[in-house]
Amino acid sequence: MEGVVNVAPEAKNRLTFDLAAQPLRELNRFLHHDLAGTGVTHVDVINPDGTHNIAVGVDAPVRIDVDGHAGYYCAGMNKLAQVNVNGNVGPGVAEGMVSGTVHVKGFASVSAGAAAHGGLLVIEKDASLRCGISMKGIDIVVGGSVGDFSAFMAQAGRLVICGDAGDALGDSLYEAVIYVRGKVASFGADAHEEPMSDADFAAVEELLARARIKHDPKQFRRVASKRELYHWNADADQEY
Numbered sequence: 001m002e003g004v005v006n007v008a009p010e011a012k013n014r015l016t017f018d019l020a021a022q023p024l025r026e027l028n029r030f031l032h033h034d035l036a037g038t039g040v041t042h043v044d045v046i047n048p049d050g051t052h053n054i055a056v057g058v059d060a061p062v063r064i065d066v067d068g069h070a071g072y073y074c075a076g077m078n079k080l081a082q083v084n085v086n087g088n089v090g091p092g093v094a095e096g097m098v099s100g101t102v103h104v105k106g107f108a109s110v111s112a113g114a115a116a117h118g119g120l121l122v123i124e125k126d127a128s129l130r131c132g133i134s135m136k137g138i139d140i141v142v143g144g145s146v147g148d149f150s151a152f153m154a155q156a157g158r159l160v161i162c163g164d165a166g167d168a169l170g171d172s173l174y175e176a177v178i179y180v181r182g183k184v185a186s187f188g189a190d191a192h193e194e195p196m197s198d199a200d201f202a203a204v205e206e207l208l209a210r211a212r213i214k215h216d217p218k219q220f221r222r223v224a225s226k227r228e229l230y231h232w233n234a235d236a237d238q239e240y
Contacts, residue, residue, distance in 0.1 A: 013041045020047035031058050055083050075102045094121045097138055113140045122211040132159045135176055141211035151178050160207050162215055170223050178223035179204050181215060190229040194222045
């Protein structure tokens with residue numbers, strides 16, 4: 001197949017794409033249209049050099065290893081694939097993800113996991129502003145800290161923060177749940193801290209295990225919605 005190189009003669013189920021020598025279009029075309037029926041289960045992407053839109057819209061149970069930094073929207077709209085990034089990622093990693101796993105070894109820029117419906121996003125280091133904005137069912141585990149307005153308008157899913165959180169955490173939160181280990185600069189509108197239950201401790205333990213991050217679940221606190229913004233009450237003189 002033109003533009004695709006076997007990693008080794010014996011690794012018939014594994015292919016490598018070199019983005020220093022091949023256009024990104026070849027990689028994404030293979031993942032979208034040519035993968036089915038090839039028997040390939042593992043794709044390596046080398047020399048990504050911050051390229052945008054790597055492995056976007058994958059709809060197959062394939063493992064994709066990106067060896068280096070990725071740009072905007074890496075693994076966006078992911079379905080079924082396991083995408084590992086051995087580096088940092090730009091804005092919108094795993095945006096709109098439906099299922100599968102995206103694991104970032106480094107840092108993530110703004111809006112990680114935005115509007116994602118399912119799957120697991122792991123960021124081993126820090127995530128920037130608006131991590132988990134409008135999340136709709138995804139599980140996100142951040143090994144470091146998150147920036148301001150994380151989980152803004154988060155509707156469903158779970159966000160585990162192993163470090164600190166910036167201002168306005170969980171602003172306008174719906175039914176998503178946040179577990180935070182470190183300090184919270186401030187809570188957003190309608191977000192507040194609640195007691196942890198046995199089910200919460202079990203959920204944190206399970207998510208940390210899946211993310212391969214070690215912390216004591218008893219160190220985490222639960223943040224959820226007060227449910228006071230669900231309906232506008234003019235008599236209460238509500239303001240946003």
